[in-house]
Amino acid sequence: MSETFLVVGGDAAGMSAASKAKREAPDRDVVVLERSEWVSYGACGLPYYVKGEIDSLEDLVAIPADRFREERDIDLRTGHEATAIDREDSAVTVGTDDGEEYTIDYDELLIATGAGALEPPIDGLDATDVFTLQEMDAGRQLKEAVETGEYDRIGIIGGGYIGIEMAEAFRGRDIDVTLFEMRQHVLPPFGTSSAETVEDELEDNGVDVRTGTRVEAIDGDGSVEAVRTDSGDVPVDAVLVAAGVDPNVELAEEAGIDLGPTGAIATDEYGRTNEEAIYAAGDCAEMTHAVTGEPAHVPLALTANRAGRAVGATVGGDPTPVGDIAGTAVLKAFDREVARTGILDAEELRAAGFDPVSVTITSASRAHYYPGGSEIEITLVGDADSGRVLGASMVGREGVAKRIDPIATAIQSALTVEDVEYLDLSYAPPFGPTWDPVLTAAKVLNGKL
């Protein structure tokens, strides 16, 4: 009898692992349990779907379920939810949408249960017209609701990626938007300079940005009437809760799988948990951060895909580390691109033993004489002791999304700021000044180290 690789969760990490394991070891039984009807979906596309730029939820799916079953020979079971792991017997209990229950034995198990929308500790979350956007069906509900035209004013709780992308989506439908962020700035991991530019961009596009504002409750009588905050009530017709995500760790925790310091599932360099035969990958699991060498929980799509694929290779017989992360991210906020990598927060860096020094410079997206250019603002952080690059953030109207990548590469290669100053980056007048903004930032920072 062939061995069984059982995967719990059929999104990025789970399907990447299943596909890779089957390709590496075609004789192995690969079974995937997915509680919804959706697999391999791009939840990152939901804001654009709600905005109306993408017609159908199906468009977001990278590979349809049938192709996994037919072309890749994966036993993919949608509508099947893993409810318990029995480590002693190497078996998982499964409940189906039809109310049935069964157990399935595994030789190796991957927990890829993802993350759910974090629920802030406020009253009124169960009202009609309160939405989250972590899952596909939630996206459909929200789109259907906004398409009725009944919402004139929406409140967004949370100034992270989803909150900002959804502000753009709602404004695209001419809905008034108030965005509440309890911290002093939106996008905290991007640093203050980039965040302020994004806040200006949001305001310029008609979003009422309320930073430093704590939401206390969603008021209303069954349906939503207002967002109550520590600085007054704001009348709205609906609320999107985008306050962050929580790793889905209940299944693992109940089975005695160790969680790490971040609250996500602890893993080793191969994505293994404290149980030899059980792996975890994706939004439910920790990864090692390239800057600190410590566990971090940065749930992003590429990390999930990559860790899942590595686990699939390992299970398939080719031991493959999941690699480290730099926390690289980019988003579009109306007409701005804003990107980040590494760690910018001085307190966090000092706690990790660094002596961070930061500069913020303004450069240009094209040669000074080439028409149509615009400003790019870069914050670059380095370590005064070692000279290492620790983090960066940038914002601009063009040429930002991929300009963060050489800095991410530098961080994962442990380059110094001086090394970055000497990178041979591309130049032509339509695409930047001779000294790329990244190089200019490194030059200025190096002068301060």
Add this chain to the structure above:
Amino acid sequence: MSETFLVVGGDAAGMSAASKAKREAPDRDVVVLERSEWVSYGACGLPYYVKGEIDSLEDLVAIPADRFREERDIDLRTGHEATAIDREDSAVTVGTDDGEEYTIDYDELLIATGAGALEPPIDGLDATDVFTLQEMDAGRQLKEAVETGEYDRIGIIGGGYIGIEMAEAFRGRDIDVTLFEMRQHVLPPFGTSSAETVEDELEDNGVDVRTGTRVEAIDGDGSVEAVRTDSGDVPVDAVLVAAGVDPNVELAEEAGIDLGPTGAIATDEYGRTNEEAIYAAGDCAEMTHAVTGEPAHVPLALTANRAGRAVGATVGGDPTPVGDIAGTAVLKAFDREVARTGILDAEELRAAGFDPVSVTITSASRAHYYPGGSEIEITLVGDADSGRVLGASMVGREGVAKRIDPIATAIQSALTVEDVEYLDLSYAPPFGPTWDPVLTAAKVLNGKL
């Protein structure tokens, strides 16, 4: 008496060196000899000037001559040409536009004489209506000539950067263009795949591309009538010679300064020549290539700026290596961006001791569901022995210019293809698929190594 740092040549390398040396050592006399009236100009902008997108030649100047003199206290002498170096006496002979001659003593000397347009061995180059585009005044002459409206058909000799950018410039003025390239493809350092896409783009925009065609002469009676080739005559009204550049090494050579294997001036890691007190930087000098560790001559703007700045720092008392180069370059060819880094040529790589393996993949500039995306084609080359990344080329309609930079960074960091596969590059639906095209190329190549 304070020491004199003498700089020959007032463009990128020369003015960077002069500025940096003066900043590091304000007491030092810094003298720059520039034979033309132009300093610190962006010759890279000339195609856009001729096209008409930039009104004035002065717009191309990064910093005007007076600012160097007044704000930076540099003794900048335009219209002064260095005609001989006397190493014995540490003195340079100078001829001025007014016909005067004098000598000037130096303590340290930088040769930053740049490169000139390479003259192909053909008859007819001295005819009226034959142009080059290496210098500012040549740009002005060409623009004035095309603005007369007398040219209906122009022939371009050479399918490198300038040839292709000028094809776009002439087409923008509705002039018929025939581009002659003696090799099998345009842009040889970019590899065949990218070159073919660029050739298609040129043809789609009305450029008659004649690859594998050797120009034998420019025919005419004083003015230009036709380009004579090994496959027939092509009638034209004017010719742009863009057959590459030659380092300006006469001054150095006559003073007994060593040239390297490329024919440019040989330098050590600080940009020093075989004479302790004499440096060379910019388009006239060699640099060390990050892939081979050997001298290379890749005359580009950033290299010149950077090497000049490093020499200025060294002369100013802060010994600073000029760094290595990856040969990174990008250009815009009508609606395509095409970029490269490292070395792609298999023969060249084998000669340097590598065992190159190459893949070409096609990916996308945006998530598959996000509107407006287009194809990005990437060729990635790695070494079968060490796994190292050796070179890359890519072409697409958007998102290419800066996507080459993480690969350039990887090459200068000696990363392997597997390292690149695990880079944490940025992702959001408007800017690429979850697996960035660079990562996909690395995945596919790694599978073949």
